[in-house]
Amino acid sequence: MELGIEGKVAVVTGGDSGIGRATAKLLADEGVKVALVDKTTAQLDGAVDEVSAVGEALAVQADLRSLADVEAARDEILSRFGQVNILVNCAGITGATGDFLEIGDEAWHQALDVNLMGAVRMCRTFIPAMREAGWGRVVLVASEDAVQPYIDEMPYCAAKAGVLNFAKNLSKAYAQDGVLVNSVAPAFIASPMTDAMMEQRAKKMGTSVEEAIATFLKEERPHLELKRRGKVQEVAAVIAFLCSQQSSFVVGANYRVDGGSVASVSL
Incomplete structure (x- = not known):
């Protein structure tokens, strides 16, 4: 399928690894010029080297918790x-986990600042250029946790629920300007974030990482019908579609890429 975005310029946050890196590579393969944004250095440079093998890419170091960093990134990219x-916001953290009564304000603020306010800062900074051009695509990466509660991940769940609501609001605010906003909600994707989760689980259980994944699927994600972690490329493919000309009648939607993990008909 021809995506019709050759020559466009995309900004991908969380571009040093995982879904962001896979998305940047796929977009570059479609002829898109890609700016990969992350707060790392060496790992980000490695991602840019990989993406540059198929297209034009730029490494931009920025901490999304800092508006000054975000605005400096915009100036460098422009x-x-x-x-x-195109803006694809993949940057995020798991944040504090555990008993709600033991998670303090600072941990809540950190999860909200990265996962929700990072998206807010990026959109506020980059949407004006899209409005001026009369064409734009924004994809915010949420999570199954946004609609399916996990009581040991409350800060992350709340932040990602905020991302869904934020994306829907943006979609109504700027569709008339040609800027189409949607979200994608992955579940248990094989990425550095879930690798760390499973390594910690394996250490706690005294088992292998493979056994930790198997027991996690059985005990914590019983509705994930495919019984495996998703691949970053599977999420990137949906994101690329939402960035394309082919998604010209998709506005304010949330695409779940979750292997069936969300048990209800909830968005």
């Missing part, structure tokens, strides 16, 4: 490419 047409 200086290099002259425009921004």
Whole structure:
């Protein structure tokens, strides 16, 4: 399928690894010029080297908790490419987990600042360029946790629920300007984030990582019908579609890429 976005410029946060890295590579393969944004250095440079093998890519270091960093990233990207047409916000953290009564304000603020306010800062900074051009695509990465509660991950769940609501609001605010906003909600994807979760689980259980994954699926994700972790490429494919000309009548939608993990008909 021809995506019709060759020559467009995309900004992908969380681009140093996982879903962000896979998305950047797929977009570059479609002829999109990609700015990969993350707070790391060496790992980000490695991702850019990989993406550059198939297209034009730029590494931009920025901490999404800092508005100054985000605005500096915008200036650097516009200086290099002259425009921004696509924003994919993949950056996120698991944040504090455990008993609700033992999670303090600072931990809550950290999860909200990265997962929700990071998306807010990126959109507020980059949407004006898309409005001016009269064409844009914004994809915010949420999570199954946004609609399916997990009592030991409350800060993350709340932040991702906020991302869904934020994306829906943005979609109504800027569709008339040609800027189409949607979200994607993955579940238990094989990425550095879930690798760390499973390594910690394996250490706690005294088992292998493979056994930790198997027991996690059985005990914590019983509705994930495919009984495996998803692949970053499987999420990137849906994101790329939402960034394309082919998604021109998709506005304010949330695409679940979760292997069936969400048990209800909830969005």
